[in-house]
Amino acid sequence: MPKMDDEKRKQLRKRTQIVMAGRTPEDQFGFVNTPIYRGSTVLYPDYETLKHRSQRFTYGTKGTPTTQALENAWSEIAGAAGTVLAPSGLAAMTLALMTALKAGDHLLVTDSAYLPTRHFCNTVLARMGVETSYYDPSIGAGLKRLLKPNTTAVLVEAPGSQSFEMQDIPAIAEVAHAHGMCVIMDNTWATPLFFPPHERGVDLAVEAGTKYLGGHSDILLGLVSANPLWLKRLRATFDAFAICAGPEDCFLALRGLRTMELRLREAERQGLALANWLAERAEVKRVLHPALPGTPGHEIWKRDFLGASGLFSVILQPCSEKALAALLDGLELFGMGYSWGGFESLVIPFDCASYRTATTWNPGGPALRFQVGLEDMDDLIADLEAGFARMRE
Numbered sequence: 001m002p003k004m005d006d007e008k009r010k011q012l013r014k015r016t017q018i019v020m021a022g023r024t025p026e027d028q029f030g031f032v033n034t035p036i037y038r039g040s041t042v043l044y045p046d047y048e049t050l051k052h053r054s055q056r057f058t059y060g061t062k063g064t065p066t067t068q069a070l071e072n073a074w075s076e077i078a079g080a081a082g083t084v085l086a087p088s089g090l091a092a093m094t095l096a097l098m099t100a101l102k103a104g105d106h107l108l109v110t111d112s113a114y115l116p117t118r119h120f121c122n123t124v125l126a127r128m129g130v131e132t133s134y135y136d137p138s139i140g141a142g143l144k145r146l147l148k149p150n151t152t153a154v155l156v157e158a159p160g161s162q163s164f165e166m167q168d169i170p171a172i173a174e175v176a177h178a179h180g181m182c183v184i185m186d187n188t189w190a191t192p193l194f195f196p197p198h199e200r201g202v203d204l205a206v207e208a209g210t211k212y213l214g215g216h217s218d219i220l221l222g223l224v225s226a227n228p229l230w231l232k233r234l235r236a237t238f239d240a241f242a243i244c245a246g247p248e249d250c251f252l253a254l255r256g257l258r259t260m261e262l263r264l265r266e267a268e269r270q271g272l273a274l275a276n277w278l279a280e281r282a283e284v285k286r287v288l289h290p291a292l293p294g295t296p297g298h299e300i301w302k303r304d305f306l307g308a309s310g311l312f313s314v315i316l317q318p319c320s321e322k323a324l325a326a327l328l329d330g331l332e333l334f335g336m337g338y339s340w341g342g343f344e345s346l347v348i349p350f351d352c353a354s355y356r357t358a359t360t361w362n363p364g365g366p367a368l369r370f371q372v373g374l375e376d377m378d379d380l381i382a383d384l385e386a387g388f389a390r391m392r393e
Contacts, residue, residue, distance in 0.1 A: 018260060036247045041059070080225035085244070097184065099230065110134070110160065111357060114161040133146060154172060154184070158195070190306075204226055206223070271291075271311065315363040328387070333380055348368070351367060
């Protein structure tokens with residue numbers, strides 16, 4: 001099998017690209033997949049090479065053939081200049097923030113951001129002398145009025161964690177770049193397959209590979225991809241921290257990558273099917289799914305996104321906590337767990353009211369977030385129908 005030149009690889013369609021990306025059978029004695037390289041010490045052939053560290057791999061924390069394969073593959077499908085790996089999605093986010101910020105800086109964060117990200121901003125970054133302000137996710141180009149002389153970065157997340165607000169990321173990026181700011185995005189919901197972040201103006205794109213990249217709820221992994229302007233600084237920050245992803249997790253992520261497009265398309269189909277069914281239920285007040293026509297932010301999704309994953313939320317009609325527990329506790333196919341992107345369906349109750357500061361969360365009923373897996377839709381619906389019956393009783 002001859003090696004394909006880089007220009008020809010760039011012309012491949014995305015589905016083919018993710019099958020080919022990061023694979024070099026010619027370097028692996030013809031084996032299709034890069035194996036797991038475990039190691040700390042790397043030997044040098046001679047004094048001059050050691051003195052100048054003039055070989056590709058110098059020490060375990062600097063990378064291995066396994067991590068390089070995943071970094072190269074992700075950079076290719078994300079349209080990035082380069083990628084670094086971290087041991088979790090949150091670790092990747094903190095690495096991106098530390099890359100862009102220094103003491104005395106001001107950071108703008110969407111009010112719909114992932115709660116552990118807020119915690120990092122409110123604790124570690126605050127101790128380091130970084131001020132964080134939260135903004136309404138619908139602000140768009142209006143972000144300009146929140147800028148201070150020391151505002152150096154803006155964090156976006158679309159759709160919003162749990163509450164699924166959409167953001168006009170190109171408009172925000174235009175304002176940010178006009179003022180020399182770094183745009184950081186949590187792109188885990190869509191992945192680069194459904195939202196190409198660097199094409200839309202994002203400088204540092206963060207992904208929790210734990211989710212759709214892994215796809216089987218058995219790894220912890222984070223990725224940060226960068227455009228050419230920010231890659232050198234990202235790599236320097238990564239090298240200073242040496243927060244390395246595990247070799248087995250990188251190997252499993254590479255394996256998951258090959259089927260990610262197929263799984264995402266099925267997740268989109270399944271998610272929309274369940275969202276439409278829930279929208280017709282008397283027990284449901286409204287569905288929060290950006291790909292659903294009529295949902296706030298749908299037009300932005302249709303303009304900027306190439307698809308939708310299987311994660312969305314619903315607001316139930318007002319009910320007692322006992323009734324909500326009756327619905328959830330008897331479910332046999334929907335597990336309760338704080339993750340998503342795997343093959344199994346999940347549901348969690350949530351309430352954003354206690355930590356929102358720029359917006360008010362008052363949905364008018366209990367909120368549930370659904371992760372729709374690969375089970376048969378008729379079985380999932382039957383499980384929820386039984387749950388709603390328990391809730392009514």
